Amino acid sequence: MNTKQLAAVLLVVSIVLIFQFGMSLRTRATAAASQADAAVVEQEKLKTQLLAEEELLDDLRKQSSDLTKFVEDWEPYFAVLEEQDEAETTISMAVRAADMLNLSQRYEQVPHTINNKSNDSLPILVRSSLVFDDSYPKLLNWMGEMERIEPTMRVGKVLLSRGSRGNDVKMELVLEVPLRAKSPKKK
Amino acid sequence: MLINARNIDDFKTERKDLLPALPVTYRLVPILFYLSLAFLAVVGSTAMWHARVALQRYQNVVQATSALQGKIDATKAARSELEKAIREATDLENWVLGSMPLQPLIVEIVRSMDEGTTIVDLGIERDPETPSQLRLSLTLNSDSDKQIEETMQKVRLLDYREFSPTQSMVNGNYEYRASLLWRKPSGPMPSPQDRAKEIVQP
Numbered sequence: 001m002n003t004k005q006l007a008a009v010l011l012v013v014s015i016v017l018i019f020q021f022g023m024s025l026r027t028r029a030t031a032a033a034s035q036a037d038a039a040v041v042e043q044e045k046l047k048t049q050l051l052a053e054e055e056l057l058d059d060l061r062k063q064s065s066d067l068t069k070f071v072e073d074w075e076p077y078f079a080v081l082e083e084q085d086e087a088e089t090t091i092s093m094a095v096r097a098a099d100m101l102n103l104s105q106r107y108e109q110v111p112h113t114i115n116n117k118s119n120d121s122l123p124i125l126v127r128s129s130l131v132f133d134d135s136y137p138k139l140l141n142w143m144g145e146m147e148r149i150e151p152t153m154r155v156g157k158v159l160l161s162r163g164s165r166g167n168d169v170k171m172e173l174v175l176e177v178p179l180r181a182k183s184p185k186k187k
Numbered sequence: 188m189l190i191n192a193r194n195i196d197d198f199k200t201e202r203k204d205l206l207p208a209l210p211v212t213y214r215l216v217p218i219l220f221y222l223s224l225a226f227l228a229v230v231g232s233t234a235m236w237h238a239r240v241a242l243q244r245y246q247n248v249v250q251a252t253s254a255l256q257g258k259i260d261a262t263k264a265a266r267s268e269l270e271k272a273i274r275e276a277t278d279l280e281n282w283v284l285g286s287m288p289l290q291p292l293i294v295e296i297v298r299s300m301d302e303g304t305t306i307v308d309l310g311i312e313r314d315p316e317t318p319s320q321l322r323l324s325l326t327l328n329s330d331s332d333k334q335i336e337e338t339m340q341k342v343r344l345l346d347y348r349e350f351s352p353t354q355s356m357v358n359g360n361y362e363y364r365a366s367l368l369w370r371k372p373s374g375p376m377p378s379p380q381d382r383a384k385e386i387v388q389p
Contacts, residue, residue, distance in 0.1 A: 002206045011216045018223040022230040029234035032241035039248040046255040053262040060266060064273045070376045071276040074283055077379055114316055121278035136297070140389035144290040148386045151379040154286030154313065158293065161308040178282055 077152045078122075078180045084109060087126040087177040090150070095130060098142045103131040103170075112178060122178040127156070132171045133163045139171045146175065153177045280376075285318025287369055288382065292345055294389050296325070299341040304329040307360050314366075321367040323349070326360050335363050346370050 001009075079087050088107045095102055106129040112119040132139055139160075146153065156174040163170045289311055296309060307326035314320040327334055332354065339349055352365035 004206055004209050008209060008213050008216050011220050015216075015219050015223040018220075018227050022223075022227045022234075025231045025234035025238075029238035029241065032238045032245065036241045036245040036248060039245050039252065043248050043252045043255065046252055046259065050255055050259050050262065053259055053266065057262055057266045057269065060269055060273070064269065064276070066376070067273065067276045067280060070283075071279050073378045074279060078279065119278055121275040122282060137389045140290060140294055140297075143293075144288070144386040144389070147288040147290055148383040151382045152283065152286065154282075154318065155289045155311075156315070157310075157312045158289055159308065159310040160293070160306070180279075 074152065077150075079152075079177060080180045084124065084126055084179055087179065088128070091126075091128045091130075091146075091175060091177070094142075094146060098138070100132050100134040100138055100142060101168075103133055105130045121181060123181055124179040126177040126179065128173075128175040128177075130171075130173045130175065132173070133165075133168055134171075135167065136160075136169045139169055143171075143173065150177065282318075283377075284371060285313075287319070288385050289313075289321075290389075291385050291387050292321075292342065292347070294387050295341050295345055296338055297389070299334075299338040300327075301329075301334060301337070304334045311367075319369045319371075321347070321369070323363070323365050323367050325363045326357075327363070328360050332361055335361060339365075342367065346372050 092105065092107070095105055108127050108129075110125050110127055112122050112125045132142075143155070143158070147155065154176050156176045157172070158174075159172040161170045161172075292311065293309065297306065300306065305328045307328055308324070309326075310322075310324040312322045312324075314322065325335070325338070329335075335354065339352075342349070347367040347369050349365040349367050352363065354364075355362045
């Protein structure tokens, strides 16, 4: 091969390389455009997802509005875990103030379970077992008063039987006060 | 220093081409070379401009996507928080609905007694698993068992429904056992004030 032929071959190789370089630039531009298009598709998907999430949240807010309102009314009446001593004291003070013959009183804290499953929102119950022996009106008035001033307290058990004196009634009462896991709003 | 033009021409003396001429078709090679340069200039610059525009568009979209993803995460977090609040609220609601006062029920049972009937004992126990369900045990000293039916009629007026009732006679007393299921009255949910109004004078 002489130098003229060699120069021609070199030019041909240059032509090929230039063409390939041009094509590679074009391919790179096409790839960048495809990447941008894919990102736009992804953005549209996310827009749809956001719309669905917002609708779900709105629906949930609407569905739970009555429940939220109901709980807002009741939440301040629930004692919190930190107030467990206070819950016992409230009942024992009410027993002392009742001016009734109290035969026994016992307080315990028990885990609150339903179907052997712990209740996460109300994990502890303060259970008071009280035995009174006094007149029927005093006993029922006191019981009603306790249910009135502590609306979240519930009577777990009540047993009325003949008392030791005349028309007196013996009342065995179990009161349960639930304790919340977190601080409620102020009353 | 001046050089004679003739002397300069001497440097460029005619030379005989030592190599044979290339075929005519080879003349296309330089033409193609220039065309390829033109191709590179046009296609390359266009491609680079497109690539830059696409990259800019991609970056904008990625930025917007990132903001969207942030909004989605925030919405999901808000929903998760709301669901947690609903679970807790449901627990509180279940407690409230399952802790209806028993004093009005006891007073109503006692009030329903006719003259000549005495209550030997009266027990009400709340089912811990289903707090709206009560186990009633009532022992009466009465002339007839009609008293039990009259009492249960009064109890039904307080939105309780009895089931699995059993009645027996032990030591001359009527023993009545039943489960009472409290049905939440229709209408708005009770507030603490409504609950307090349910308490009656014995």
